[in-house]
Amino acid sequence: MNFKKTIVALSLLGLGSLAYAADETLDVGVIATISGAGAGWGQAIQHGVELAAKEVNEAGGLEVDGKKYKINVITYDDKYQAGEAVTAVNRLVHQDKVKFIIGPVGSAAAVAIKPVTEKNEVIMSTMAFSEKILNENSPFTFRANVTTVEFAQPQIDWIVKKYGIKKIGSFFPNDETGLQVSKDVEKAYGNAGVELVGKEFYERDRVDFVPMLTRLMGLDVDAIELNINAPSSAGLIVKQARDLGFEGLFIRTGGPSTQEIVNVAGEDASEGILVHTLIDPDLATTQAYMQKHKENYTQAMNGFSPSFYDTARMIFEAIKQANTVDDTKAVVAKLENIKDFDGAAGKISWTGQDTYGINHQISTPFYVAEVVDGQEVIRARCTVETGCQDG
Amino acid sequence: MKKNMVIPAALVLVALVYYVSAGNVFYAHMLIMAAINTVLVSGLSLVARTGRLSFGHSAFAAISAYVCAILTTQYGVSWVLAALCGLAATTVVAYLLGSVIVKLRGVYFVLVTFAFAEFTRLALLEFPETTGGASGLAEIPPLGIGGFVIEGVDRWLVFSVLFCIVLTLLMSRFFKTTSGKEYLSVNDNPDLAESSGISVSSVQLASFVIGGAITGFGGILMSSYIEFVSPESFNLHLSITLVTMLVIGGVNSSWGPLIGALFLTPLPEILRGAQEYQHLFYGIVLVLILMIRPQGLVSIFSGLSSSVGALKKEKKSA
Amino acid sequence: MFSETIVIQAIVNGIVIGSLYLLMAIGFTVVFGLMRIVNFSHAEFYMLGAFICFVGIAYFRLPFILVVLATFLIALAFGSLVELSILKRMRGDELSGMIATIGIGMILQSVALIIFGPDPLAVPSIAKGIIRIGGAVLPKARIYAGVFSIGVLVTMYFFFHHTRHGRALRAVVQDREAAQIQGINVSVYYPIGFGLGVGLASLAGALMAPIFSVYPTVGFGPMVKSFIVVIVGGLGSIPGAAIAAMILGISESLSGTFLKSSYAEMFLFLFVIGLLVLRPQGLLGEKS
Numbered sequence: 001m002n003f004k005k006t007i008v009a010l011s012l013l014g015l016g017s018l019a020y021a022a023d024e025t026l027d028v029g030v031i032a033t034i035s036g037a038g039a040g041w042g043q044a045i046q047h048g049v050e051l052a053a054k055e056v057n058e059a060g061g062l063e064v065d066g067k068k069y070k071i072n073v074i075t076y077d078d079k080y081q082a083g084e085a086v087t088a089v090n091r092l093v094h095q096d097k098v099k100f101i102i103g104p105v106g107s108a109a110a111v112a113i114k115p116v117t118e119k120n121e122v123i124m125s126t127m128a129f130s131e132k133i134l135n136e137n138s139p140f141t142f143r144a145n146v147t148t149v150e151f152a153q154p155q156i157d158w159i160v161k162k163y164g165i166k167k168i169g170s171f172f173p174n175d176e177t178g179l180q181v182s183k184d185v186e187k188a189y190g191n192a193g194v195e196l197v198g199k200e201f202y203e204r205d206r207v208d209f210v211p212m213l214t215r216l217m218g219l220d221v222d223a224i225e226l227n228i229n230a231p232s233s234a235g236l237i238v239k240q241a242r243d244l245g246f247e248g249l250f251i252r253t254g255g256p257s258t259q260e261i262v263n264v265a266g267e268d269a270s271e272g273i274l275v276h277t278l279i280d281p282d283l284a285t286t287q288a289y290m291q292k293h294k295e296n297y298t299q300a301m302n303g304f305s306p307s308f309y310d311t312a313r314m315i316f317e318a319i320k321q322a323n324t325v326d327d328t329k330a331v332v333a334k335l336e337n338i339k340d341f342d343g344a345a346g347k348i349s350w351t352g353q354d355t356y357g358i359n360h361q362i363s364t365p366f367y368v369a370e371v372v373d374g375q376e377v378i379r380a381r382c383t384v385e386t387g388c389q390d391g
Numbered sequence: 392m393k394k395n396m397v398i399p400a401a402l403v404l405v406a407l408v409y410y411v412s413a414g415n416v417f418y419a420h421m422l423i424m425a426a427i428n429t430v431l432v433s434g435l436s437l438v439a440r441t442g443r444l445s446f447g448h449s450a451f452a453a454i455s456a457y458v459c460a461i462l463t464t465q466y467g468v469s470w471v472l473a474a475l476c477g478l479a480a481t482t483v484v485a486y487l488l489g490s491v492i493v494k495l496r497g498v499y500f501v502l503v504t505f506a507f508a509e510f511t512r513l514a515l516l517e518f519p520e521t522t523g524g525a526s527g528l529a530e531i532p533p534l535g536i537g538g539f540v541i542e543g544v545d546r547w548l549v550f551s552v553l554f555c556i557v558l559t560l561l562m563s564r565f566f567k568t569t570s571g572k573e574y575l576s577v578n579d580n581p582d583l584a585e586s587s588g589i590s591v592s593s594v595q596l597a598s599f600v601i602g603g604a605i606t607g608f609g610g611i612l613m614s615s616y617i618e619f620v621s622p623e624s625f626n627l628h629l630s631i632t633l634v635t636m637l638v639i640g641g642v643n644s645s646w647g648p649l650i651g652a653l654f655l656t657p658l659p660e661i662l663r664g665a666q667e668y669q670h671l672f673y674g675i676v677l678v679l680i681l682m683i684r685p686q687g688l689v690s691i692f693s694g695l696s697s698s699v700g701a702l703k704k705e706k707k708s709a
Numbered sequence: 710m711f712s713e714t715i716v717i718q719a720i721v722n723g724i725v726i727g728s729l730y731l732l733m734a735i736g737f738t739v740v741f742g743l744m745r746i747v748n749f750s751h752a753e754f755y756m757l758g759a760f761i762c763f764v765g766i767a768y769f770r771l772p773f774i775l776v777v778l779a780t781f782l783i784a785l786a787f788g789s790l791v792e793l794s795i796l797k798r799m800r801g802d803e804l805s806g807m808i809a810t811i812g813i814g815m816i817l818q819s820v821a822l823i824i825f826g827p828d829p830l831a832v833p834s835i836a837k838g839i840i841r842i843g844g845a846v847l848p849k850a851r852i853y854a855g856v857f858s859i860g861v862l863v864t865m866y867f868f869f870h871h872t873r874h875g876r877a878l879r880a881v882v883q884d885r886e887a888a889q890i891q892g893i894n895v896s897v898y899y900p901i902g903f904g905l906g907v908g909l910a911s912l913a914g915a916l917m918a919p920i921f922s923v924y925p926t927v928g929f930g931p932m933v934k935s936f937i938v939v940i941v942g943g944l945g946s947i948p949g950a951a952i953a954a955m956i957l958g959i960s961e962s963l964s965g966t967f968l969k970s971s972y973a974e975m976f977l978f979l980f981v982i983g984l985l986v987l988r989p990q991g992l993l994g995e996k997s
Contacts, residue, residue, distance in 0.1 A: 492986060495985065498747055501807070502747065502985065503981075503986070506982050509933070517975060668823070670819040671823070674811075674812045677809070678809055681808060
């Protein structure tokens, strides 16, 4: 009996070690905000990439040119500061000799590190919302998630029609991002036939929104657009508005951060907010991913996480198809050609030629949800190409 | 003379050991950042040793760095010329600000420099066409003197370490001269100094301007190395970090800035990802140093403790 | 747009915010007047108060007034302890004392970050709904906070003017040398003074926690504003601080409602620098 057990044990060990019998290591870099404000989004990137890497490794490694590669994820925290991101990218590119970087979260960071990644022909797949990221002169840069450019108009069109909004007000941070967003928001609502009657610019560290809310409410707005304001500011606006007796609608046409807003504003005040979300918890692939995330991490999954799991998997697939870990030009060519990829959030493809001049923008399904009891409930289903439909 | 050679020799040895044994870009990067921080803190130290604590030095670093960066990125000016302009700008601002505030009482001086630092940061944010606003300025050209470019970790290591050691030696030498001793006397006993013919306010103004320029150069070095700059690179957090390094290193010694920078700079990397623990550590060490060894870590190296202890006792009874 | 109701709302809001600044400023000026230290940890004591309030209401479900009172007492005790254990060695050395407060602040903030994380947390509302006076709309929660603040300020006034220890402390804060000459044993008041000063900051944090959210860096803004109030009003002068606090609170509120100046904060700092240079003693402060 003991002899048999030993054989079984040894063979299991053998099989187990076969799983890690990769010949080589492929280093993949992650630059994201892991600590401090914005950590939720940074962790979405980190966890997504780590889960994709783990999946490949457990299947024996990534097969490239006859060799099996174990994927090693090297993560650096940029603390949401462009300067830190630059330090990180220099380390990844020159010291760790990495050719694939996923992240960063922030636009300032992405714009700051892009010169380094492009010059060194390093593939970068980022979350950053800025319009300066993608263009024909940045052949190695990709975006892993949809941005306001893609989802704002469809969402706004649908909401305006459904809820009969005529006048809207909004808040913007007092910097050039805020100024740009204010123009975008005004245009998007204008296209839907709604006037942006109130534009409130506030200093980033302001916590008292009552004077501005008083002014907006004096203009009789039907709804307040929270756009891309930081979740803490958005939450305070919601809370203070409700304290003032505002009974209109709140709309957030911005990145997923519902939990943070509910944390700040409280469940009661948050009831009924309309948000943009990337997650349909009823989709089988999404459920599978959420389950996997739960098994591996204690933190709640952020809405961006499936996008980064998918982008990592797409890059691995492209490497495999191109049969090289070094020739990033070849990998880019294969990556660009991937269509209808089976993503955790549904079928995804590249788009963006018309908007950016290059098809490096991912197109994923997205949704308009209503916050009920602190949770998102889907009210409309959308794609970049077809807009939003009731659902 | 011999005693003073021990410290620099030891430090150069440490630096070489790090670099050679690790052959490692990571350690080199740490040393470079420590060297740049030494320059930044040295400017602060100069002012502190005449009895003034400035929380505005981050602003001086910012002004020099931004002027230099704007000239090189937007106007194609050569690095040397741009750096000189940056230093000139800071010198002028430091002179204007200093001449107005130098006569203020200690606490007011602190608060004004604090307000000035915040003002500068806000000003940098408000004019994005020139300064890049919150996004900052990227792709800053590297340090270039004549045709020789300092880029990449190897060259930066040699340059920055040499520069900060030379600077420290110069400062140490300076404080042994008559002028240097005048500076120190202004801190020990301003009334006595004044009555012996030294103009306290002139000395403090001079140290404020020169110290500002030194820190300004540190700012230029930082922006040339990282090749990126933003208002957040020079916020109050930096001012507080510099003061922390100064005090922990040793506020009354020329070697204080170097020791403080060397000790505190690698911490963010060693505690990578645990930023909260890094600050906890900073805070605890700072408080402990102030309670137990107020003359700073440098007292461990040389026999300054007795003389500084006497200075502190003198101050208490004043 | 210039209707009276909106103006009334802005002014009332300004008074509430002003009373917050005043609480912080008094605390700051007590510490400075007594110990000559610029207390850079003032922000973190505000934060401490905010978090105690959060824990008290969200976890222990205690009534608001009780939590606020508890916050003050806890901060008073903790502050006295800090003074006795850490700052005592640096009595007389302003520079070291000031830097020590930087260290203390760093420690407090890091601990808060480790325990609670960086994201803002909401304290459940202490009062829902609004009060209508004429056409003006005033959130109940803010009115309560304002009323409590004024209550605290009245109590402080009583303490400083009608109790023996309060009068002694006030004398020391306003003019230390004169107080010493009059026979007041200044060093006895150090721990209590520091505790009281930071206790007021914590109180402000607790009062405002239900209105703004709670997070580790929440105290920085109020601290900077309290610096400004104290500078404008005059270091060491409590009436000066009161006037300055109200002016600052109301003008902030009015300009936030009616003006769209993006340079407001910048000019505020420029104004403060100018004031410090031209009239360092502020409105009613001691001569330098």
